[in-house]
Structure formats: structure tokens, C-alpha cells
Amino acid sequence: MLRTSALSSLLLLRPLLAYGRSAQFLVDADNNIINNMNTRYTLNLTVAGTAVNVMLDTGSTDMWVAPPGGLVGATTDSKTFAEIAYGDGSNFVNGSVLWGEVDIAGYTIPQQAFINVLNSVGEEGDEASGIFGLVGLGFTGPDGSIPAALTAGGFNGTDVGKPVLSSIYAENPSKGQFFAFSLSRVGDVNDTADASLTISDYDPNYVAVANSPVLPVYPPKGGRWSVVTDGITANGHTISWPSFDDSLNATGQNAVLFDTGTTNFLMPAAVRDAIYSTVPGAIVSRNSSISNLEFSEDNDVWVLPCNAIVNMTTIFAGQDFPIHPLDLVDIGVFNAPDGNNYTACLGSVTNGGPILGPGLDALYGDSFLRNVYSVFSFGNSSMGPYVQLLADTDTDAAAADYLSVRAEQLAESPAEISPAAFISIYDGPNAVTSAVGGGPTSAVIATTTAATPTLATTTAVPTATGYTDGSAISSDKNLAADLDSSPSSNDSWGKWGPIIVGLLATNLLILLLVAFVSVMTYIRNGRKAGLPMSDKYAGAAHQRYVPVKLRDDSSFVPPAETLYDDEDHAHGRYSD
Known part of the structure; x- marks a missing residue:
């Protein structure tokens, strides 16, 4: 089994907020990018005849899918096995490298290499939100999980194991080799923005980016x-x-x-x-x-x-x-x-x-x-x-x-x-x-x-x-x-300094008089009722509230519906 660490991707090094029993999505007008409550940006694609909602990740390269019902269309099995480990390796996906037809963002790739996930650790939160895969939008290279696995299996991995973007550019050599993002925001006044992913083209709303x-x-x-x-x-x-x-x-x-x-x-x-x-x-x-x-x-x-x-x-x-x-x-x-x-x-x-x-x-x-x-x-x-x-x-x-x-x-x-x-x-x-x-x-x-x-x-x-x-x-x-807008310290001191000094001197004199009277009264009456201040407040002074520190912290509860629009929202974290 080939194991490759996705060192450049921090995909799982951040919390995922799970939004109740059903995923909360904001879909742009063109049904292009889906915003999962500002924590995941996903895309619906078709792989081997199966619709899959996948994450978009500029921090990694390879593609993998794990549809709950499996793939329904034709695929070719390379008989090789690959794994992508995130961070320290405690979160990972692995499975067989397959080839199959992929439709994404208006492009069709006849034979795209991807990992058909058999085992995963750390993906439970995404799966609960209806996300069952990932498309990497990073740089290609021979050390990627899929190319390396295919090479180890006797194939020309850099040729037949290209990532999605490289496959699209190879099929469309006359087009520019770039992609562009507009990401929406859930929770502002207008639930902002048309979100979009375009490949080899600009969103018409943002053509000024060319300059x-x-x-x-x-x-x-x-x-x-x-x-x-x-x-x-x-x-x-x-x-x-x-x-x-x-x-x-x-x-x-x-x-x-x-x-x-x-x-x-x-x-x-x-x-x-x-x-x-x-x-x-x-x-x-x-x-x-x-x-x-x-x-x-x-x-x-x-x-x-x-x-x-x-x-x-x-x-x-x-x-x-x-x-x-x-x-x-x-x-x-x-x-x-x-x-x-x-x-x-x-x-x-x-x-x-x-x-x-x-x-x-x-x-x-x-x-x-x-x-x-x-x-x-x-x-x-x-x-x-x-x-x-x-x-x-x-x-x-x-x-x-x-x-x-x-x-x-x-x-x-x-x-x-x-x-x-x-x-x-x-x-x-x-x-x-x-x-x-x-x-x-x-x-x-x-x-x-x-x-x-x-x-x-x-x-x-x-x-x-x-x-x-x-x-x-x-x-x-x-x-x-x-x-x-605050006045300078020199100006302030020149104006208020003498007054402040006078007030401090007066307060000091009063405190000395009060202390003298208190001591004399204490000595005269010999009072010892109650706890000394050092003992009476010792517990409170040193008490530290320490709720259980878990990655899924039960001390967090959702704000009002105006914030998350879901009273069953729960807070979760990824920690790989």
C-alpha cells in the first residue's frame, strides 16, 4: 500500500461546524459552488454516472470520492491502492485507484484517475453534511498520491494519473491554464454573492481581474x-x-x-x-x-x-x-x-x-x-x-x-x-x-x-x-x-498633572488616617470574628473553571436562529 502525506493541504486542520440533522447550504444562481455555512465550498460533479458533492481544495492535488451507495457507472480498476494522509497522518482516506468519466464545471473527462475510497478516518463531519469527496486544485507532480501509486503499479503515473485540472487542460490545449473563484458568504445582510468556479475563463462579473x-x-x-x-x-x-x-x-x-x-x-x-x-x-x-x-x-x-x-x-x-x-x-x-x-x-x-x-x-x-x-x-x-x-x-x-x-x-x-x-x-x-x-x-x-x-x-x-x-x-x-483622537500625553499632563498629584496626596492622607483608626479599634476590641481576607477569598482567587477540553466541545451551544438558522446546530472540530 502506498501512503502519501498531503503536506500542502490544511483541509482538515480546522474545525467543521456541523449544522444539525441536515446540511445547511447556500447555492449560487448557477448551481456552481455550494457554500456549506462558510466552512466548506463544494461542487456537484458526476463520476462514473454517480452524482457526488465534493470539496474544492487549492491546498491539495488528487481527487477522491466515497459516495454512500457506491459508483453506478463503468470504471476501470488499476489494481493499485493509494492513501492520502493529512497533517500528522491520523486523518486519511485510502482505496483503489480507478479510471472513469468525470463531468465537472462544464467539462467532460473521459478517463479520469481518482481514488474510490474504501476506508476513511476524520471525514465523519463532512459525510454528515452530505460531502463525499474532494477535488484538489493544486499543482501536479510525480509524488502525488495517485501518480505515485500508479507508477508503483507499473503504469506511467504522471501520464495516466493526472489530476482533474491537468486532464481538462490536456483535452483543451487552446485554452488558458487557469481557474478562478468567487466565494459567497452566509450570514451577512444579503447572503452575499454569486459564487462561482470557472476553468480557463473568467466570471463575467469580474472580468476586470485581468488588469x-x-x-x-x-x-x-x-x-x-x-x-x-x-x-x-x-x-x-x-x-x-x-x-x-x-x-x-x-x-x-x-x-x-x-x-x-x-x-x-x-x-x-x-x-x-x-x-x-x-x-x-x-x-x-x-x-x-x-x-x-x-x-x-x-x-x-x-x-x-x-x-x-x-x-x-x-x-x-x-x-x-x-x-x-x-x-x-x-x-x-x-x-x-x-x-x-x-x-x-x-x-x-x-x-x-x-x-x-x-x-x-x-x-x-x-x-x-x-x-x-x-x-x-x-x-x-x-x-x-x-x-x-x-x-x-x-x-x-x-x-x-x-x-x-x-x-x-x-x-x-x-x-x-x-x-x-x-x-x-x-x-x-x-x-x-x-x-x-x-x-x-x-x-x-x-x-x-x-x-x-x-x-x-x-x-x-x-x-x-x-x-x-x-x-x-x-x-x-x-x-x-x-x-x-486622544490628546498627546505631554499636553494632558501639562493640563491635568498638578490636579492629579493633589488628588493623590489627599487620598493618601485619608487612607493613612483610616488605617490608623482601624488598627487602634482592632487592638482595643480584639475582634477576630470572620475569616481573614487572605483565607476568606483564597478559594475564589485560585479557582479555575476548566470544562472538559475535547475537540468536540460540549460547552458550546448554538446562537439564535438568526445566526445559524438551525436550533440543532452542534459544534465540532477537526484536529489532524
């Missing part, structure tokens, strides 16, 4: 859809980070991979922290008992006020590509350790850990690709492989959309409490946290702001103007302006 800058694949012979980015900005702050590639460090750039098989942004932990540190009211709980709603290599969780907007922009070839706030913040309802249900918003940019590097500084999954029209070209005789992007998100419109969606969700969900209170319920009052401006120094945040907003530290419920404890929730679409 977009060409982003060469980096490194040139890397064999994956990674390119160089000029960085990101978050709420008006420029954020940069060291690259694994020394040659990119000299230019202040980074290499990022585009992968439709991954839900969110996977970044170094320091970059994740730098992004959310720009958001007023956001707090991170280190090694938290709160379950991240996206895959992450650590248990650090950023909790944000649900109407705080993350204005993040990615930059390629000097052009800005804004990201919709809905793609940066997840909302959920949590059954907390105190027995109550709370609504909370968590940052969806997470720590990629060892998935990243060497040569890969970040992974941009569907959270990025929903905001652009993307073209992936294998190049031609005069140019190597490249990507072109066309921005498809307007910052102001997206901010208004975010506030509208969140208001509707919060109105029909349990109470939201302040991030500090939410973290305290899960991780105790001594939780290790960081607030605005608390990002690690290994990511560089270029900023001219001088003030850090104060944070709520007591249990509070949001109202129209803020939390019930008096702390405010900013609804300004341009949150960076709140920071930049």
Missing part, C-alpha cells in the same frame, strides 16, 4: 499557491512580522498560502495578538478554557465586544484588499461553567503554530478568499505560475453590514457580558489576560496613538449605549479614529 497585478507564486518552484504579501493593517495600525525567509525579511514582506480547504486566517501567535490588540475592549485569555471557534495550535482566546469592528486590510503589490469584519470575528452562545448561557464574540484569526514555516509565514483561507475574486494560473511558456486578485469588499459598507448583522443576532440571543466578565467565568479572576496594546513585541505595530481605552472588569450586560456597569461599547465604524 490586476500579477502575483508570481513564491517560491517560483514551490508547487503551491503561495505568494508574497506587503503586510496588513488593523484599525489604522500597520502590522509587520518576521518572515521565515531571510530574503523576504530584507524587504519587509511575507509569504502567504491561499487555501480554500481552510476556514480562517492562520497566523503566528504574535501577529494574531497584534491584530486584536488594536481593538478597543478586546481581551485575550492565555491558555483559556474557552473553546476557540476556529482551529488553533494554542488555547489563547481573544474575546471582543460584539459590536467592536475589526477593520483589517491585506496588501498585495501595493494594493489594499479589505476584509469583512464578519470574517474576523465569530459569534457564539456558550453554556458557561456557572450554568448560564452567554453570547460572546471571539477572534477568528488564530495561531497556525508549526503548520507555518519554513517558507510559509501565514495561511489565508476562506476568510480571505471571500473578500476577493481570485485567479490561479499555472502560467505559460513565457510566465510561471501566478495569482491575480480583485478586491470585492468595501470597508464602509462592510462595517455597516457587520453592525446590522450583530444587532439582529444579539437581539435574539442570550445576554452578552463584557469580555473581562466572560473570561472570569471560564478562567477565574486570576486569568492571565492582556488588553488593548498588550500584543507581544515579536510582532511590530507601527502606531502614533497615545491612549489605551479602559476595560470593563465587572459583570455587565450590553444595552443600547454600553454595558450595564457603565462601560461603553464603541459602535464607530472607524475605531482607529477613537484612538488617534
Whole structure:
């Protein structure tokens, strides 16, 4: 048995949200791409006369199917066996390599090689959602699972084991060797967007992409859809980070991979922290008992006020590509350790850990690709492989959309409490946290702001103007302006410094007098009733709420129907 690890694909390195007893789909007008609640983008194809709903994955190459009733049409069995293992190998599919007719995106391939899956581990969530296969849209090569298996079986594997795209290009030599995506979003005001996959052609709605800058694949012979980015900005702050590639460090750039098989942004932990540190009211709980709603290599969780907007922009070839706030913040309802249900918003940019590097500084999954029209070209005789992007998100419109969606969700969900209170319920009052401006120094945040907003530290419920404890929730679409409008520290001190010093001196005198009176009273009366403060609150101070940490975290329950449209929604994770 040949076993090949799909190292370039992070398809299973992220959570899958299972949506109740039946799959929840958003199908575009042309019945082309199916959006499974922003976690999977799939396509209906026909293989050997059998209709199969398959995932689209730019992070891998081979095709495999596992239709529940088997294949009904004619196939040819190569008598070879292949396996695709994901991540550390704990998730995999294997089976016989067959040839059969495949109809996909308007093309017919008479004899396409694919794996007819006999055994699979880790695919249960997708199967429950009606997804029974995968089509890889990555680069071909002799080491792919199918070509290598066929070669080992005595065939010319690179010739008869070509992936789907290579087969289409071979059948249509006069057409360009590229494909293009538009990905929809479930959950915004309009349930955005016509989603589409076109091969050797553009979606008519996005033909302007032909004039977009060409982003060469980096490194040139890397064999994956990674390119160089000029960085990101978050709420008006420029954020940069060291690259694994020394040659990119000299230019202040980074290499990022585009992968439709991954839900969110996977970044170094320091970059994740730098992004959310720009958001007023956001707090991170280190090694938290709160379950991240996206895959992450650590248990650090950023909790944000649900109407705080993350204005993040990615930059390629000097052009800005804004990201919709809905793609940066997840909302959920949590059954907390105190027995109550709370609504909370968590940052969806997470720590990629060892998935990243060497040569890969970040992974941009569907959270990025929903905001652009993307073209992936294998190049031609005069140019190597490249990507072109066309921005498809307007910052102001997206901010208004975010506030509208969140208001509707919060109105029909349990109470939201302040991030500090939410973290305290899960991780105790001594939780290790960081607030605005608390990002690690290994990511560089270029900023001219001088003030850090104060944070709520007591249990509070949001109202129209803020939390019930008096702390405010900013609804300004341009949150960076709140920071930049703060007076400089020198001006503030010159105006208020003497007054502050006087107040502090007065308070100190009062405290000394109170302490003196208390001590004298204690000595005179000899009172010993009750527990000393150190003993009375010792249990509460050191108590840490630790719900069972499973990949399928039972502490997460679905928000209101306005969020998932399914009261039986359950939360699940992939972990390969």
C-alpha cells in the first residue's frame, strides 16, 4: 500500500461546524459552488454516472470520492491502492485507484484517475453534511498520491494519473491554464454573492481581474499557491512580522498560502495578538478554557465586544484588499461553567503554530478568499505560475453590514457580558489576560496613538449605549479614529498633572488616617470574628473553571436562529 502525506493541504486542520440533522447550504444562481455555512465550498460533479458533492481544495492535488451507495457507472480498476494522509497522518482516506468519466464545471473527462475510497478516518463531519469527496486544485507532480501509486503499479503515473485540472487542460490545449473563484458568504445582510468556479475563463462579473497585478507564486518552484504579501493593517495600525525567509525579511514582506480547504486566517501567535490588540475592549485569555471557534495550535482566546469592528486590510503589490469584519470575528452562545448561557464574540484569526514555516509565514483561507475574486494560473511558456486578485469588499459598507448583522443576532440571543466578565467565568479572576496594546513585541505595530481605552472588569450586560456597569461599547465604524483622537500625553499632563498629584496626596492622607483608626479599634476590641481576607477569598482567587477540553466541545451551544438558522446546530472540530 502506498501512503502519501498531503503536506500542502490544511483541509482538515480546522474545525467543521456541523449544522444539525441536515446540511445547511447556500447555492449560487448557477448551481456552481455550494457554500456549506462558510466552512466548506463544494461542487456537484458526476463520476462514473454517480452524482457526488465534493470539496474544492487549492491546498491539495488528487481527487477522491466515497459516495454512500457506491459508483453506478463503468470504471476501470488499476489494481493499485493509494492513501492520502493529512497533517500528522491520523486523518486519511485510502482505496483503489480507478479510471472513469468525470463531468465537472462544464467539462467532460473521459478517463479520469481518482481514488474510490474504501476506508476513511476524520471525514465523519463532512459525510454528515452530505460531502463525499474532494477535488484538489493544486499543482501536479510525480509524488502525488495517485501518480505515485500508479507508477508503483507499473503504469506511467504522471501520464495516466493526472489530476482533474491537468486532464481538462490536456483535452483543451487552446485554452488558458487557469481557474478562478468567487466565494459567497452566509450570514451577512444579503447572503452575499454569486459564487462561482470557472476553468480557463473568467466570471463575467469580474472580468476586470485581468488588469490586476500579477502575483508570481513564491517560491517560483514551490508547487503551491503561495505568494508574497506587503503586510496588513488593523484599525489604522500597520502590522509587520518576521518572515521565515531571510530574503523576504530584507524587504519587509511575507509569504502567504491561499487555501480554500481552510476556514480562517492562520497566523503566528504574535501577529494574531497584534491584530486584536488594536481593538478597543478586546481581551485575550492565555491558555483559556474557552473553546476557540476556529482551529488553533494554542488555547489563547481573544474575546471582543460584539459590536467592536475589526477593520483589517491585506496588501498585495501595493494594493489594499479589505476584509469583512464578519470574517474576523465569530459569534457564539456558550453554556458557561456557572450554568448560564452567554453570547460572546471571539477572534477568528488564530495561531497556525508549526503548520507555518519554513517558507510559509501565514495561511489565508476562506476568510480571505471571500473578500476577493481570485485567479490561479499555472502560467505559460513565457510566465510561471501566478495569482491575480480583485478586491470585492468595501470597508464602509462592510462595517455597516457587520453592525446590522450583530444587532439582529444579539437581539435574539442570550445576554452578552463584557469580555473581562466572560473570561472570569471560564478562567477565574486570576486569568492571565492582556488588553488593548498588550500584543507581544515579536510582532511590530507601527502606531502614533497615545491612549489605551479602559476595560470593563465587572459583570455587565450590553444595552443600547454600553454595558450595564457603565462601560461603553464603541459602535464607530472607524475605531482607529477613537484612538488617534486622544490628546498627546505631554499636553494632558501639562493640563491635568498638578490636579492629579493633589488628588493623590489627599487620598493618601485619608487612607493613612483610616488605617490608623482601624488598627487602634482592632487592638482595643480584639475582634477576630470572620475569616481573614487572605483565607476568606483564597478559594475564589485560585479557582479555575476548566470544562472538559475535547475537540468536540460540549460547552458550546448554538446562537439564535438568526445566526445559524438551525436550533440543532452542534459544534465540532477537526484536529489532524
